[in-house]
Amino acid sequence: MSGSMRIAPPPPQHIEYPYDVDPKKQGFFWPASEQKRIDYFAVKRLRPAEAESVYQCRPGARTGSVFVEADFRYCRIPNGVDLGMRSPAIRAFVESSGGIIAQGWDTAITATSQADYTACITVLLVPCYEYHRDEDPAMVGTCDTHFDVYILDVYKAKVEIGDLVTAIREQHQKWHPRIVLIEKKANGTPALQALANSQIPLEGVTPVESKRDRAVNGGGGAGSVQGWFRAGRVLFPQLESEFDNAIFLSWLPDFIRELKDFTGEKGGRDDQVDAMVHVIGWAIREGGANSEFPTDWQTPAAVDAQMGAGMIGHNGGPNIGMGYSHAEALGQVIAADEQMFDVGKLLEHGFIINPFDGMCGTCQQFDQVANRCKYHRLPMSAVHPACPEYDDGYSLSFPRA
Secondary structure, three states: OOOOOOOOOOOOOOOOOOOOOOOOOOOOOOOOOHHHHHHHHHHHHHOHHHHHHHHOOOHHHHOOOOOOHHHOEEEEOOOOHHHHHHOHHHHHHHHHHOOEEEEEEEOOOOOOOOOOOEEEEEEEEEEEOOOOOOOOHHHHOOOOOEEEEEEEEEEEEOOOHHHHHHHHHHHHHHHOOOEEEEEOOOOHHHHHHHOOOOOOOEEEEOOOOOHHHHHHOOHHHOOOHHHHHHOOOEEEEEOOOHHHHHHHOOOHHHHHHHHHHOOOOOOOOOHHHHHHHHHHHHHHHHHHHOOOOOHHHOOHHHHHHHHHHOOEOOOOOEOOOOOOOHHHHHHHHHHOOHHHHOHHHHHHHOOOOOOOOOEHHHOOOEEOOOOEEOOOOEEOOOOOEOOOOOOOOOOOOOOOO
16 A cells, blocks of 8 residues: 555544534534533533533533532522511511522531531522523523522521420521421431421421432432522522621521532531522422412412512512612501501511510410410419420411310
8 A cells, every 4th residue: 555645534424513612602512403402401400510421521520519609699688587587577578579488407416516517597489480690591491480599597506306396496486487398317307206296397308319419410309409509599698788797697608608618528517508408409399390389378468468569570589689678568568558557466467576575475375364374284474485385376386286
């Protein structure tokens, strides 16, 4: 063959753009296939690590921090978050959103200094049907029905089993969640047993995947919590001033730091992340499974007040950042019923904080005539601090006879 020219074989015809640059400048591996593109973005929204590994041929993307700075979105909420649903402004904010409250718990075994923390994450789940990262529906398809997740509160402490049961009751009475998720390990199992006869809407969680897999790949059949962050569906609270943030959201910097440091490896602090993954995983499963949301999530009065006051945002969520004043909304709700200026009715509707709240005199088990506790069958002062069996008549946390 000396002196002859060697002819290279023709390139394979079944690959139109092998390793080519995507003409749409989206860094896509199969630029010639629109269907592959749609599939890729569908996977990327729910499982970004899988999209990087399978579609972009970058398996190394599975390592490192799960949550990064670009994932975090913030929204303005009214002051009063430290009071929970006892705050008129927070109650108006929650009711105007059309959403529900949910809580996720991660429990530790003991309260020793070497032990992990017990953490509870309280979130507001708001039905939504829109994208948040400037996605083009013509390119990626119609947005799926989902919950946007508004972080409202974080409880973090080292507690024994007896104090854990009390803490679960207190957090339930503070926020009145529709669902309370508790992992079935450590003190979570005995706490579920101790509260089995209560009216708290408990649900046990039994994870079988690793911590990283639950957060990245959506363990238990849920979509990826990481994907929910990347899609802009998780929002952190911000108050009216930096001073308010420092006082009433003092837990937020530690929570953000733990999220940024989370890799899923053993030995890291991940108690708050675990609690968050439980509740967001539940939201992903429930939000995706319901194209229509239950109509009993709000009272008829709350729905009427919203319709009259225009308190719903353009995507069914809170009307945030659009000149909406929660104080004005509260005034509209009160104005809808002039009789609510009666102090008794204001207390009944929760628009005034009862100074005796949390004392025996406001408990449903207290006999006002005999000054006696009907549960313990003992004489009791009306101003005595309430016990763990305290029942305010609203949260239904105490089993009725």
